[in-house]
Amino acid sequence: MDPLRQQMQEKLDGVLSEELTQSLLRQLEHDAEAAREFARLETVDNLLSSAPQMRAPQRLAVTIMARLAQTIELQARLQALPPALRSQIMQSLSLSMVAAMPMMVGASWLVLNREADARTLSQVLERAIALMLLQVEAQIALLDAIEPHLREDPQLAAACLRLMPLMMEGLLNAFDQNAEPGDHTSS
Amino acid sequence: MAEPDDVLLGWVNAARRGDQEAFAEIVYSFTDAVYNLCYRMLGDAPEAEDATQETFLRAYNHLESYDRERSFKTWLLSIASNHCIDRIRKRRMALVSLDEPLPSGNALEIASSDPLPEDVLLRRERSAMIQRMLDELAPDYRAAVVLRYWYDYSYSEIAAALNTTESAIKSRLFRARQMLAEQYGHINDQPSENRRLLEG
Numbered sequence: 001m002d003p004l005r006q007q008m009q010e011k012l013d014g015v016l017s018e019e020l021t022q023s024l025l026r027q028l029e030h031d032a033e034a035a036r037e038f039a040r041l042e043t044v045d046n047l048l049s050s051a052p053q054m055r056a057p058q059r060l061a062v063t064i065m066a067r068l069a070q071t072i073e074l075q076a077r078l079q080a081l082p083p084a085l086r087s088q089i090m091q092s093l094s095l096s097m098v099a100a101m102p103m104m105v106g107a108s109w110l111v112l113n114r115e116a117d118a119r120t121l122s123q124v125l126e127r128a129i130a131l132m133l134l135q136v137e138a139q140i141a142l143l144d145a146i147e148p149h150l151r152e153d154p155q156l157a158a159a160c161l162r163l164m165p166l167m168m169e170g171l172l173n174a175f176d177q178n179a180e181p182g183d184h185t186s187s
Numbered sequence: 188m189a190e191p192d193d194v195l196l197g198w199v200n201a202a203r204r205g206d207q208e209a210f211a212e213i214v215y216s217f218t219d220a221v222y223n224l225c226y227r228m229l230g231d232a233p234e235a236e237d238a239t240q241e242t243f244l245r246a247y248n249h250l251e252s253y254d255r256e257r258s259f260k261t262w263l264l265s266i267a268s269n270h271c272i273d274r275i276r277k278r279r280m281a282l283v284s285l286d287e288p289l290p291s292g293n294a295l296e297i298a299s300s301d302p303l304p305e306d307v308l309l310r311r312e313r314s315a316m317i318q319r320m321l322d323e324l325a326p327d328y329r330a331a332v333v334l335r336y337w338y339d340y341s342y343s344e345i346a347a348a349l350n351t352t353e354s355a356i357k358s359r360l361f362r363a364r365q366m367l368a369e370q371y372g373h374i375n376d377q378p379s380e381n382r383r384l385l386e387g
Binding site: 001005009012037040041043044045047048049051052053054055056057060061063064065067068069071072 | 210214215226235236244310313314360365369372
């Protein structure tokens with residue numbers, strides 16, 4: 001930042017000494033371009049300084065507290081699961097993540113090398129993410145269905161995990177059927 | 188930034204112990220401040236509401252990490268700023284155009300067919316225009332400008348909130364002002380409605 005512009009900034013911040021302010025003003029008198037620049041900076045500074053504070057809608061605080069209560073309840077329910085089961089669920093999720101990452105990276109590499117086109121990769125990733133979201137929705141529906149029976153029979157969790165690859169395959173097939181003819185990014 | 192420290196710390200300590208009523212006091216005290224920051228960062232009222240909710244949930248879940256030596260408000264705004272910066276970056280990654288027109292430009296607008304007094308209308312339009320200018324800035328720059336102008340934070344406070352150095356903040360503010368001034372110059376060069384807004 002050159003000294004002139006630094007002085008302009010300091011003047012806007014109100015930290016430029018009186019002596020340097022006078023020096024700045026003298027320079028601006030002899031430099032029309034710099035004077036125009038400083039005038040624009042001052043106008044922007046005034047506009048921002050006078051911009052109003054936005055007030056939150058009145059219901060927002062209540063919404064936040066309701067959402068917090070829901071989150072706390074959900075956390076409490078998760079904590080209430082038997083530690084062994086919780087640990088199994090966490091391990092399964094971690095394994096899923098570990099398994100999914102190389103696939104995503106590999107798919108990206110293949111598509112980029114074949115197509116040399118970031119747009120194609122973007123389309124593939126969009127579909128992959130859409131598929132993952134569908135999978136998550138399906139899993140949530142499945143878990144909701146078995147949740148009432150989970151405490152009586154913890155084995156249901158393992159059965160549920162085994163169903164997941166089948167669900168994935170079903171969703172993939174549905175995706176393929178919905179893909180447009182000639183669309184090579186569907187799978 | 189005067190905060191009734193003892194009262195606030197009392198709420199924070201109680202909230203840390205799981206007292207939701209104490210946290211509700213914090214929420215009621217800072218909702219406007221957090222919402223304003225989110226709105227100025229995101230430029231969209233529904234998204235700002237969602238980001239405000241997320242900020243308070245994150246704050247609740249990380250109350251343990253709050254350092255009592257720091258201003259609670261700065262800590263909270265730091266969470267909000269970083270969350271909004273992440274949101275803007277994700278928006279860009281999702282290839283959503285930032286050039287789309289803003290919905291209304293003012294979260295406080297109430298649908299009404301009654302004519303508005305000219306000065307109120309002018310103020311709202313000017314506020315929306317400032318927002319459009321802000322939206323052109325990179326998220327890091329935008330955060331620095333918002334904390335400087337809407338919260339009157341010093342360089343060191345902005346640096347603390349955005350986890351960076353004072354010199355980085357000086358540089359961001361300098362460039363941000365230059366960019367805004369250029370935008371202003373373009374608007375001012377056009378004999379349009381925008382010029383009337385700036386002068387009005």
